[in-house]
Amino acid sequence: MSQSQIEKIIDNACDEDFARGDITTETLIPSSLAGRAIIVAKQDGIMAGAEVAKIVFMKHDPNMEIDILIEDGKKIKAGDVVMVLNGRVINILKCERTALNFLTHLSGIASLTAKYISKVEGLNVSLADTRKTIPGMRMLEKYAVYAAGGKSNRPDLACGVLIKDNHLMALSAKGIGIKEAIEKAKTNKSKLPVIVEVNTLEQVAQAIEAGPSSILLDNMSVEDMKKAVDIIPETIKIEASGNINLDNIREVAMTGVDVISVGALTHSAPSLDFSLEFPVQQETE
Known part of the structure; x- marks a missing residue:
């Protein structure tokens, strides 16, 4: 899978959410506000899509610092912090749902796959x-x-x-x-x-x-x-x-x-x- 294929999928997903802007975030959040956000697993499973989620954030804020703490293919438990984001809050909030959609869907597939593999x-x-x-x-x-x-x-x-x-x-x-x-x-x-x-x-x-x-x-x-x-x-x-x-x-x-x-x-x-x-x-x- 090429980088261009991944970015095309991500661009289409981002367009669904904020091609016309994010009226709530842009109205409420000062552009100067920076913050530290974490992404937390709420269930046990297998991680997948961490790099995809990272690309979502980086495409809209190349200066954002992102640390992936649990890589794709690794086991995760409820409560694990899987990613840490440091950057402009306005950009984190814009990308939040798009990035989480990829994480939840892909990790769900990986987790189910692991269950099937364990059976054989x-x-x-x-x-x-x-x-x-x-x-x-x-x-x-x-x-x-x-x-x-x-x-x-x-x-x-x-x-x-x-x-x-x-x-x-x-x-x-x-x-x-x-x-x-x-x-x-x-x-x-x-x-x-x-x-x-x-x-x-x-x-x-x-x-x-x-x-x-x-x-x-x-x-x-x-x-x-x-x-x-x-x-x-x-x-x-x-x-x-x-x-x-x-x-x-x-x-x-x-x-x-x-x-x-x-x-x-x-x-x-x-x-x-x-x-x-x-x-x-x-x-x-």
């Missing part, structure tokens, strides 16, 4: 995200998963060939099945990995004949997953997805799949609460 501890399986993300926020949301120890699946539609059920349904009208679809996909000029989504053991067998890079077991029962793992060659990676949650992920992992992808990491993660407080402030020249 000791097993040889990776946890991955999906493209089920908030429009415009994908790169940061995937970063939050990564910060907690997860892996990123395709960030966009050009990063790999994923043959889904709707592709196969559309092709079936022309009499093209899984095997033919995989073979056609393997001719892509960029030689990207070819993944096929299946939901029956019959489809698994058809996919194996064409030798894709990976087979995605979608919404399959644990029993069928075990059978699929037994027949899929080691040269083909196996991914499981669909209706996987904290209660059943370990059972899924024990089938022997290589990767488990969970859309809930990004589309259903609850926010992790933070607050910005002013313990000390003073007038400057």
